Amino acid sequence: MNSYDYIIVGAGSAGCVLANRLSANGQHRVLLLEAGPRDWSPWIHVPVGYGLTHNDPSVNWMYQTEGDAGLGGRPTFWPRGKVLGGSSSINAMVYMRGHRGDYDDWAAAGNPGWSYDDVLPYFKRSEDNARGADAYHGAGGPMHVSDVGAQAHPICRNFLDACAAAGLAPTPDFNGAEMEGTGLWQMTIQDGRRVSSATAFLNPARGRPNLRIETGAHVTRVLFEGNRACGVEFVQGGTKREVRAAREVVLSGGAINSPQLLQLSGIGQGALLQRLGIPVLVDAPMVGQGLQDHVAVCHFYHSKVPTLNQKLYPLLGKVKAALQYAAGRRGPLGMSVNQAGAFVKSRPGLERPNMHVYFNPMSYTPQKSAKRKLTNPDPWPGFLMSFNTCRPTSRGWLAIQSADPFAAPEIHPNSIATPEDIQEVFEGTAMLRRISSQGPLAEILASERNPGPNVTTREAILEDFRQRASTVYHASCTCMMGPDPRSSVVDARLRVHGTQGLRVADASVFPAVTSGNTNAPAIMVGEKASDLLLADL
Ligand SMILES: Cc1cc2nc3c(=O)[nH]c(=O)nc-3n(C[C@H](O)[C@H](O)[C@H](O)COP(=O)(O)OP(=O)(O)OC[C@H]3O[C@@H](n4cnc5c(N)ncnc54)[C@H](O)[C@@H]3O)c2cc1C
Structure with missing residues (x-):
């Protein structure tokens, strides 16, 4: 059996960071195991290609709840x-990154x-922000972050002006001193190419003799x-x-697969494991519990302008668009269709924004099947806004359904x-309608296609959602x-309660979902986990 100091399971947002940081000083032998293939598909690297990888089983687990x-x-x-x-x-x-209060809550x-002050240095360490370094941002780190800036579609301006008319002020930096406000997003894109955790953290470390990367390597159990x-x-x-780990095994399989792997390895609810014939190593009732997510609804509009x-x-x-991209990696293929948005308070008296609003200068018609094709725009001029509550209070769960490591777990989002x-569904809907009724958007808006002008009562709004x-x-x-094995799975050093030499480091360890998108927070977890591992040597 081969032996390494550290084995990292999963080369995702957090796992690639760990592979880089743990192998950096050359003293530790690190093995990174990834179930999927190398990132050779061009649609991974062309930013707009995520509309295709969204439904591509060769690079996607394609889970169904x-x-x-x-x-x-x-x-x-x-x-x-x-x-x-x-x-x-x-x-x-x-x-x-989310709101500073998210981390203070953790x-x-x-x-x-x-806390926010504790994790800020890790966000900065990972970052190479095109705006340069300041109190909130890093420059020269592995992951490039850029502005949508001048490339944004012109109707993003109508959205931002409509927000201003609705009394929603811009913020110069969602990830800076104040998250609340409106603006164009910053993106993990560099010169028209996606910056993934693999391109940012793994590629620079690839040549290290003490780092081995195995793809197509599906981990079935921890020994x-x-x-x-x-x-x-x-x-x-x-x-x-x-394969053997002389020091530690780190699970970075993500929020679905890390708890699945723990359960397959005998760490989970005792009764469940016994029912499936898996010997119970640690009766850990919280594995797979506490699932959080953001759930959003799109409001689609017919537009009077292209x-x-x-x-x-x-x-x-x-x-x-293809020629424009080929000539200089510019134009619509070189960016996300998700270009602008806001973090706002939907009612008075709140300390933090509670509503995440998205604006896309594009519309599409949702497929009847559960799978969406994001790159299939409508033939007519259209755009969309959507919202989700930043800090949902609902929690779901997931669990393995058999001892077969290749079988998908059952996922219960409990949205x-x-x-x-539910109250925030009404407030979010009202917020989108408040924005869309302001002059700068109203003047280019031909009609609200979904939910549609007839959807006005609380019953109809909730049913539409x-x-x-x-x-x-x-x-x-x-x-x-968390500190208590009855209400958590890992401790604050990310060690799995009841075990030694085993940690989890990915989005599954969040005690509560952050107020915004979750890639940068998962990368931050990878950064901090690497310091914890090295400090505990
Ligand atoms: C379609 C989509 C759009 C999103 N948009 C955004 C966005 O715009 N901004 C943002 O901030 N966030 C976004 N997110 C969320 C964000 O990307 C994730 O929260 C983040 O990447 C999670 O990181 P992770 O390290 O927890 O897991 P992942 O990045 O999912 O990594 C887990 C890795 O482990 C591997 N793995 C799992 N099980 C095994 C096993 N048994 N053996 C070996 N390998 C295994 C997986 O194949 C995968 O490579 C989006 C996510 C999706 C899916």
């Missing part, structure tokens, strides 16, 4: 990256070292001596292999299951961090 009562009993489609870079290779590239929940993790079992090319649809729908437009979350809302892919909290 169970019927979700909060969403009218519908199962929904949950893409997750299965490729070097993980979900950072297929995501929409918005760079957002620390207050019994997790010393995770133990007593309660100490001593290695993992994985299947590669149809062959089962075992939108991105007119550039990306016609064949000629596609050819022009909008609390009165607070239940029928049309879907995940914005921020699954997290399924191996929550």
